[in-house]
Structure formats: C-alpha cells, structure tokens
Amino acid sequence: MDVIEVIVRGLLIKANHLLVCQNKGKDYYYLPGGHVKFFEKTEAALMREWQEELACACNIEKFLKHFEDRFVVDGKRYHEYTFLYQVNCDVLDLQRPFPQKEAHLNFYWIPLNKLSDLKLYPDNLFDYIRSYFL
Numbered sequence: 001m002d003v004i005e006v007i008v009r010g011l012l013i014k015a016n017h018l019l020v021c022q023n024k025g026k027d028y029y030y031l032p033g034g035h036v037k038f039f040e041k042t043e044a045a046l047m048r049e050w051q052e053e054l055a056c057a058c059n060i061e062k063f064l065k066h067f068e069d070r071f072v073v074d075g076k077r078y079h080e081y082t083f084l085y086q087v088n089c090d091v092l093d094l095q096r097p098f099p100q101k102e103a104h105l106n107f108y109w110i111p112l113n114k115l116s117d118l119k120l121y122p123d124n125l126f127d128y129i130r131s132y133f134l
Helices: 042-054 112-117 123-133
Strands: 003-011 017-023 033-035 059-073 076-088 105-111
Touching: 003 042, 017 112, 033 042, 042 059, 042 076, 042 105, 059 123, 076 123, 105 112, 112 123
Parallel strands: 003 076
Antiparallel strands: 003 033, 017 105, 059 076
16 A cells, blocks of 8 residues: 655754654664644644654744655555754753653754764755755
C-alpha cells in the first residue's frame, strides 16, 4: 500500500546546537515534530507534537520551507510532505535534561559543526539546514 504523509518539524537552535530526536534503537536522527492530522493546520500540529514529545510548548517564529520526499521502506512506498518552522522554547536549553513524555524517543543537542557526522533524515531538509545555518 502506498502512503502519503504530511509532516511538520520544528527547527530549534541554541548556542550553535540543533535539537534533534531519535527513535531508540535506530541509527538516524530527525527534527522534533510529527504527522499532521486531517483538517489540522500545520502550526497547530507542530505545537501539539511538541507538547506530546517534549512536554513543553514551542513558540513558532516563522515558516521556513516545505520539502517533498519519496522513498521506499520494507517494500512500502512513501510520499512525504514536510513543513519546517523555526521555533523557540524557553524551557529547553543545553544545561537541563529533556522533559520528554514518549519513552521511545531520545533528544539530543548536536553542535551545528557536527551535523555532517550523523545520519539525518530527510536528507534534503538537513541539506537545507547546513546551507542556510552553517
């Protein structure tokens, strides 16, 4: 079965570090966020996902870009639309532990100059971050 997904992600940079998340047991990273529900605006979805994953509110500063990706995983074809927003969150900083609510996720602050050392998805989103913020 083919799948079309609408995803929203939040870009948070503090002290030259990028906030990323990782599913436990996986070897890749992505930005916090998630699926947009039917009839939900992307901004509302991002704020909901942030609350679900990190137990805190994010402030949306601005819309940055949308991305379109197509890929196959385990024989299943995906067509994904991702909306990227620049966000801020006063609760999160490099000195405090993450107040996460979902046990299957880990969150990390990655120095911007180390992004090339990691497997980051989707590729084109992180290519954009590297070109725009580095």
